[in-house]
Amino acid sequence: MAADTPVEYIKHHLQNLTYGKLPEGYERADGTLVDEATWTFARTAQEASDMGFMAFHVDTLGWSLFMGILFLGLFRFAAKRATTGVPTGLQNVVEMTVEFIQGVVRDGFHARNPLIAPLALTIFVWILLMNCLKLIPVDYIPSIAHALGLEYFKIVPTTDPNGTFGISIGVFLLIIFYSLKVKGIGGFTKELSMQPFNHWSLIPFNLFLEILVLIVKPISLALRLFGNMYAGEVVFILIALLPLWIQWTLNVPWAIFHILVVVLQAFIFTTLTVVYLSAAHEDH
Amino acid sequence: MNINLTLIGQSIAFAIFVWFCVKYVWPPITAAMEARQKKIADGLSAADRASRDLELAQEKASKELHKAKEDAAALIDQANKRAAQIVEASKDDARKEGERLIEQARAEIQQERVQARDALRAEVAALAVAGAEKILETSVDAKAHSEMLEKLAAEL
Numbered sequence: 001m002a003a004d005t006p007v008e009y010i011k012h013h014l015q016n017l018t019y020g021k022l023p024e025g026y027e028r029a030d031g032t033l034v035d036e037a038t039w040t041f042a043r044t045a046q047e048a049s050d051m052g053f054m055a056f057h058v059d060t061l062g063w064s065l066f067m068g069i070l071f072l073g074l075f076r077f078a079a080k081r082a083t084t085g086v087p088t089g090l091q092n093v094v095e096m097t098v099e100f101i102q103g104v105v106r107d108g109f110h111a112r113n114p115l116i117a118p119l120a121l122t123i124f125v126w127i128l129l130m131n132c133l134k135l136i137p138v139d140y141i142p143s144i145a146h147a148l149g150l151e152y153f154k155i156v157p158t159t160d161p162n163g164t165f166g167i168s169i170g171v172f173l174l175i176i177f178y179s180l181k182v183k184g185i186g187g188f189t190k191e192l193s194m195q196p197f198n199h200w201s202l203i204p205f206n207l208f209l210e211i212l213v214l215i216v217k218p219i220s221l222a223l224r225l226f227g228n229m230y231a232g233e234v235v236f237i238l239i240a241l242l243p244l245w246i247q248w249t250l251n252v253p254w255a256i257f258h259i260l261v262v263v264l265q266a267f268i269f270t271t272l273t274v275v276y277l278s279a280a281h282e283d284h
Numbered sequence: 285m286n287i288n289l290t291l292i293g294q295s296i297a298f299a300i301f302v303w304f305c306v307k308y309v310w311p312p313i314t315a316a317m318e319a320r321q322k323k324i325a326d327g328l329s330a331a332d333r334a335s336r337d338l339e340l341a342q343e344k345a346s347k348e349l350h351k352a353k354e355d356a357a358a359l360i361d362q363a364n365k366r367a368a369q370i371v372e373a374s375k376d377d378a379r380k381e382g383e384r385l386i387e388q389a390r391a392e393i394q395q396e397r398v399q400a401r402d403a404l405r406a407e408v409a410a411l412a413v414a415g416a417e418k419i420l421e422t423s424v425d426a427k428a429h430s431e432m433l434e435k436l437a438a439e440l
Contacts, residue, residue, distance in 0.1 A: 057290040082316035118310035166294020
């Protein structure tokens with residue numbers, strides 16, 4: 001691994017496996033020039049950064065897809081075999097999760113919409129599974145990936161802002177959609193412009209404030225999750241830099257603490273999504 | 285920490301997962317849970333009903349038992365009365381029969397006494413005639429004196 005100094009080790013661990021488009025005439029890290037615009041794996045962090053928007057984090061996408069399919073596969077399997085008799089094993093776990101989500105939705109959502117509960121379930125379990133990847137020791141999977149010839153490999157999708165913003169933008173679109181659907185364009189505009197100060201001269205101020213509030217919702221959702229996971233990841237990497245014999249004294253408590261954090265962050269994301277969507281359904 | 289197409293890819297994946305969950309995961313699980321809930325509720329109400337039925341049945345049974353006991357007591361009472369009546373009646377009969385027998389015996393005794401007296405009277409008359417014959421050494425014409433003898437016998 002390209003990790004000779006602690007700083008390099010940390011940077012290396014925080015770099016995603018990026019597949020993107022390098023522009024024509026770009027000078028790569030080894031000094032070669034790119035003849036024409038090509039799609040390729042980035043070999044350095046600088047290359048990944050220079051690829052700009054036209055790039056994919058293969059590890060983030062791959063692991064989040066894997067976790068999503070794992071979630072849906074497990075739950076679909078349980079759903080197919082669900083009996084009305086005494087539930088056992090997997091069905092118990094699935095039903096407990098579903099009941100928990102039903103409780104969250106009952107408490108936080110005050111309109112009627114059959115989409116909200118399954119949406120909340122998807123968000124909760126998916127984020128929980130993605131967060132749980134963090135409990136795998138930081139060097140295991142990247143080492144395997146390195147042996148397979150992949151320079152960078154970051155397995156926790158929620159430590160990538162793309163991963164968290166991808167979800168929160170989906171939530172944001174739903175907020176806009178339901179606001180428009182329930183309140184109509186007029187109602188939504190009125191809500192944005194006539195609150196909190198119901199006077200025509202303050203419409204610009206209201207608009208500014210309300211749109212800010214609206215936009216802050218997905219940003220806060222994504223950044224809260226990302227910030228917590230990223231910070232935790234950095235601490236795990238720092239602990240991994242210590243001598244081997246002392247690592248467990250810090251690693252174990254931090255990992256135990258993170259069992260709480262991964263669940264809590266998934267729960268917060270879910271609850272806030274439900275609350276935001278509930279607000280979007282409220283017609284004044 | 286670059287923002288790139290991953291963002292859009294993640295959003296698309298999210299949308300597909302939500303769609304799949306809404307369509308294929310959520311409904312069967314909640315349906316099964318609701319069905320079980322209903323089953324349990326039905327079971328509980330059936331148990332309630334059964335225990336109520338049992339209570340009613342027990343009440344009815346105890347009522348029946350009570351009634352049967354009363355009937356039996358009435359029957360026994362009646363039978364006792366009847367028996368007493370029969371005993372009384374037969375006692376009565378027996379007493380009557382006894383009296384009748386005694387009466388009959390008395391009548392017979394009376395009759396025999398009358399017969400014996402008549403016989404004795406006849407004997408006495410004959411004896412008297414014989415005595416008188418001996419005394420008189422003459423025969424007394426029994427026929428001629430029978431009227432007087434009979435008068436004598438009647439006086440005895």
